Amino acid sequence: MTLPDVHLSRAVSHALRHEPWLYELELDEQGWVPVDQLLSALREKGGEWVSVDRPALDRMIEGGSKRRHELDGDRIRALYGHSVPGRVQRHKADPPAQLFHGTAPETWDVVQGDGLRPMRRQFVHLSMDRETALMVGRRKSADPVLLVIDAASAAASGTRFYEGNELVWLAANVPAKFIGIEE
Missing domain, CATH: 1.10.10.970 (RNA 2'-phosphotransferase, Tpt1/KptA family, N-terminal domain)
Incomplete structure (x- = not known):
């Protein structure tokens, strides 16, 4: 078998x-x-x-x-998703101009103040497209919110991004000023 x-x-x-x-x-x-x-x-x-x-x-x-x-x-x-102690070494990469993150509506209040943090993982996971981000967000809520990340500006201000695979980008964190919500 x-x-x-x-x-x-x-x-x-x-x-x-x-x-x-x-x-x-x-x-x-x-x-x-x-x-x-x-x-x-x-x-x-x-x-x-x-x-x-x-x-x-x-x-x-x-x-x-x-x-x-x-x-x-x-x-x-x-390639990504590690929660082991210590950080898996990554090579910095230039992200696309925009990235996306799906999450529960109640999380938006926290993100507005604290930005995106990795929580129990080593990195924040960001999606290349809206559909993938919403699919991930549905794991947390039946009606997720779509966060839009100004990745180009965040990178220009020092946020380090890493390519996870063709659909996923990683960051240690994303400051709140680079995150908006798609209504």
Whole structure:
């Protein structure tokens, strides 16, 4: 029996983003771990997991709707979403002029004063398009608000941005003066 890609993706994300120590993995400063170590840790779960191999990882990564993980030779890492202690090192990048963030309406009051902060993650997640931001916002509210980020001005004022993947940008925080709400 083959393990569904969605189950594999969730387990790999958990291991590489949130609790690598539960899998006896150590992320390097850029979040990489050896593929063989990850596969061994997953196989120890038993049952369907014993069949997890490198081709299964390749299929999961290539078949996903979003690029969440990256393979480089014999290494793998999560591209974003880390909540592990310490910060995964990123390379600064120039963001597009605007980015978006979907959230619950009651959060808007806090954002107006404090800006966007990463909360339990290492970075604030920002979307390239309105639809993705609203989809993410629906995880927090049935009727999310759409925040519009003036990323170009924020970057010009010193906010550091990092590319997560083709749809997601990251920032340590975004000051309130660069955030508006789309009515």
